[in-house]
Amino acid sequence: xxxxxxxxxxxxxxxxxxxxxxxxxxxxxxxxxxxxxxxxxxxxxxxxxxxxxxxxxxxxxxxxxxxxxxxxxxxxxxxxxxxxxxxxxxxxxxxxxxxxxxxxxxxxxxxxxxxxxxxxxxxxxxxxxxxxxxxxxxxxxxxxxxxxxxxxxxxxxxxxxxxxxxxxxxxxxxxxxxxxxxxxxxxxxxxxxxxxxxxxxxxxxxxxxxxxxxxxxxxxxxxxxxxxxxxxxxxxxxxxxxxxxxxxxxxxxxxxxxxxxxxxxxxxxxxxxxxxxxxxxxxxxxxxxxxxxxxxxxxxxxxxxxxxxxxxxxxxxxxxxxxxxxxxxxxxxxxxxxx
Amino acid sequence: xxxxxxxxxxxxxxxxxxxxxxxxxxxxxxxxxxxxxxxxxxxxxxxxxxxxxxxxxxxxxxxxxxxxxxxxxxxxxxxxxxxxxxxxxxxxxxxxxxxxxxxxxxxxxxxxxxxxxxxxxxxxxxxxxxxxxxxxxxxxxxxxxxxxxxxxxxxxxxxxxxxxxxxxxxxxxxxxxxxxxxxxxxxxxxxxxxxxxxxxxxxxxxxxxxxxxxxxxxxxxxxxxxxxxxxxxxxxxxxxxxxxxxxxxxxxxxxxxxxxxxxxxxxxxxxxxxxxxxxxxxxxxxxxxxxxxxxxxxxxxxxxxxxxxxxxxxxxxxxxxxxxxxxxxxxx
Numbered sequence: 257x258x259x260x261x262x263x264x265x266x267x268x269x270x271x272x273x274x275x276x277x278x279x280x281x282x283x284x285x286x287x288x289x290x291x292x293x294x295x296x297x298x299x300x301x302x303x304x305x306x307x308x309x310x311x312x313x314x315x316x317x318x319x320x321x322x323x324x325x326x327x328x329x330x331x332x333x334x335x336x337x338x339x340x341x342x343x344x345x346x347x348x349x350x351x352x353x354x355x356x357x358x359x360x361x362x363x364x365x366x367x368x369x370x371x372x373x374x375x376x377x378x379x380x381x382x383x384x385x386x387x388x389x390x391x392x393x394x395x396x397x398x399x400x401x402x403x404x405x406x407x408x409x410x411x412x413x414x415x416x417x418x419x420x421x422x423x424x425x426x427x428x429x430x431x432x433x434x435x436x437x438x439x440x441x442x443x444x445x446x447x448x449x450x451x452x453x454x455x456x457x458x459x460x461x462x463x464x465x466x467x468x469x470x471x472x473x474x475x476x477x478x479x480x481x482x483x484x485x486x487x488x489x490x491x492x493x494x495x496x497x498x499x500x501x502x503x504x505x506x507x508x509x510x511x512x513x514x515x516x517x518x519x520x521x522x523x524x525x526x527x528x529x530x531x532x533x534x535x536x537x538x539x540x541x542x543x544x545x546x547x548x549x550x551x552x553x554x555x556x557x558x559x560x561x562x563x564x565x566x567x568x569x570x571x572x573x574x575x576x577x578x579x580x581x582x583x584x585x586x587x588x589x590x591x592x593x594x595x
Numbered sequence: 596x597x598x599x600x601x602x603x604x605x606x607x608x609x610x611x612x613x614x615x616x617x618x619x620x621x622x623x624x625x626x627x628x629x630x631x632x633x634x635x636x637x638x639x640x641x642x643x644x645x646x647x648x649x650x651x652x653x654x655x656x657x658x659x660x661x662x663x664x665x666x667x668x669x670x671x672x673x674x675x676x677x678x679x680x681x682x683x684x685x686x687x688x689x690x691x692x693x694x695x696x697x698x699x700x701x702x703x704x705x706x707x708x709x710x711x712x713x714x715x716x717x718x719x720x721x722x723x724x725x726x727x728x729x730x731x732x733x734x735x736x737x738x739x740x741x742x743x744x745x746x747x748x749x750x751x752x753x754x755x756x757x758x759x760x761x762x763x764x765x766x767x768x769x770x771x772x773x774x775x776x777x778x779x780x781x782x783x784x785x786x787x788x789x790x791x792x793x794x795x796x797x798x799x800x801x802x803x804x805x806x807x808x809x810x811x812x813x814x815x816x817x818x819x820x821x822x823x824x825x826x827x828x829x830x831x832x833x834x835x836x837x838x839x840x841x842x843x844x845x846x847x848x849x850x851x852x853x854x855x856x857x858x859x860x861x862x863x864x865x866x867x868x869x870x871x872x873x874x875x876x877x878x879x880x881x882x883x884x885x886x887x888x889x890x891x892x893x894x895x896x897x898x899x900x901x902x903x904x905x906x907x908x909x910x911x912x913x914x915x916x917x918x919x920x921x922x923x924x925x926x927x
Contacts, residue, residue, distance in 0.1 A: 348686030359903035386756035564689035
């Protein structure tokens with residue numbers, strides 16, 4: 257499992273290079289062909305026992321973050337979100353640009369008047385790198401620089417906490433499956449996409465290049481199983497196994513794909529749960545809607561507090577996601593039910 | 596020790612009000628070579644004493660405690676918190692905390708609903724301690740009501756500044772350590788007392804009782820103050836020197852003498868008007884026993900009471916230098 261290493265690497269949408277280099281170094285000796293496409297997706301082919309059909313398995317490399325939008329006279333830095341970030345979680349956080357750490361400061365509680373009951377908004381927040389002037393700041397930081405959260409990874413009590421688990425957990429699952437010496441039924445493309453968080457952009461060009469029979473998207477998905485949310489509103493529950501999606505924004509998962517995933521989990525005694533909310537989308541929607549359209553399924557590791565610097569997953573869920581993906585790749589039924 | 600490094604170490608120590616033992620024992624070990632005596636009081640404050648020529652008792656105060664949390668309720672895999680001191684709930688969402696359980700330190704996460712599951716109502720809400728919850732699922736040991744906690748923040752240096760939690764008021768603790776280091780080289784007429792006081796954030800208990808015990812002739816309180824905060828505090832900046840407080844809570848004559856010493860030795864001072872209440876230990880120390888001539892000098896600090904407080908170590912060094920000069924040259 258490379259979750260720790262992958263989690264600590266900064267890789268905001270559009271700036272996935274370091275993540276890609278890391279993944280490449282881990283898998284290049286394990287696959288039959290490997291290349292990076294025009295948009296930056298990393299595409300690896302693992303030959304199967306049968307080359308008559310093709311399976312695509314993918315996870316996205318990017319994480320939510322920010323881009324520098326302005327350098328103020330006092331040396332502070334304004335920024336815009338990349339992907340869905342709740343501005344309320346930002347005050348008091350440490351962020352990084354390149355190797356430079358800065359902080360998102362906030363007005364002391366003693367001095368707040370109207371702000372006291374107002375949610376913090378992007379336009380009122382700045383990053384402070386300790387510069388005292390714009391000239392000093394411009395030596396290190398430029399408009400357009402990517403900004404990511406900084407967060408230590410901790411693993412304890414069967415759980416892991418850190419940033420960017422969405423979707424570095426998925427990336428780590430795919431690496432693990434390759435490292436396990438998987439023997440695919442059909443030629444299988446392991447694809448690590450860019451820019452999922454900015455509107456499924458990287459995945460838009462994958463299908464045209466590979467023309468797979470079928471796709472499985474390996475994601476990290478919202479849990480929402482906390483005491484402030486009524487249980488009927490939970491999307492998934494940590495520890496109950498991989499979440500299987502039947503429908504999400506813009507795409508109804510084909511019944512035969514959904515059913516194959518469920519049956520495979522059952523037949524192999526792998527615990528699983530349904531994703532019980534339909535909010536959000538994944539690269540599966542893009543695969544299905546691109547070119548001639550590739551039917552796709554979605555399997556996710558549930559995570560609490562995603563899109564924040566501290567998301568939590570259950571390591572058993574991760575292991576079971578890995579098992580399920582491996583069996584699906586090795587059995588190849590998911591490809592057969594499509595054609 | 597180099598000042599930036601000292602501040603990083605002090606910031607990384609955990610000591611919310613009432614639980615300052617870690618900080619006090621660290622500081623005690625650092626100052627012992629520089630003082631004739633170092634003892635802790637009944638409440639846990641540390642008082643260092645360095646003998647002078649006996650012309651009077653000069654006491655320096657800095658509080659060691661920081662703001663934090665106490666676990667107020669445990670609900671299975673989750674817990675609720677109450678703040679100890681003024682912790683803005685808006686600066687703690689989606690943060691890790693360190694929980695001091697009976698059997699060791701555990702990590703909790705202050706949870707936040709992912710944007711995907713929010714609706715237009717929940718998005719607008721500022722969550723208070725009634726709604727904030729801590730995820731205990733990484734904890735191997737039992738977390739119990741009454742356990743204390745702090746934000747899990749590691750201090751660092753960036754562009755000559757130090758960033759971290761609890762720099763309010765560990766920056767001033769750093770000042771006193773550095774001042775004692777300077778004083779080692781000097782003969783000073785004043786008997787010097789340094790008070791590292793507990794429980795300032797919850798009502799200045801340590802300074803009050805420390806001042807009673809010492810019964811000083813002159814007191815100087817060190818705290819931090821707001822830098823770069825318009826509209827009232829944007830004239831105060833990091834790196835431009837310590838900030839001297841002016842107003843009814845300080846002794847006008849003493850303040851004048853301190854300013855003269857600073858001018859003579861090229862210590863840049865910034866000025867801050869203080870109204871009827873400074874919100875520091877000064878308010879209490881001045882009124883102990885028969886009254887104490889008191890001055891307040893602060894380290895400029897950005898983002899007070901957030902996990903990312905920021906100070907300039909040069910301000911700390913300059914204030915330390917000024918304090919040592921005061922011990923040598925002050926005449927009242």
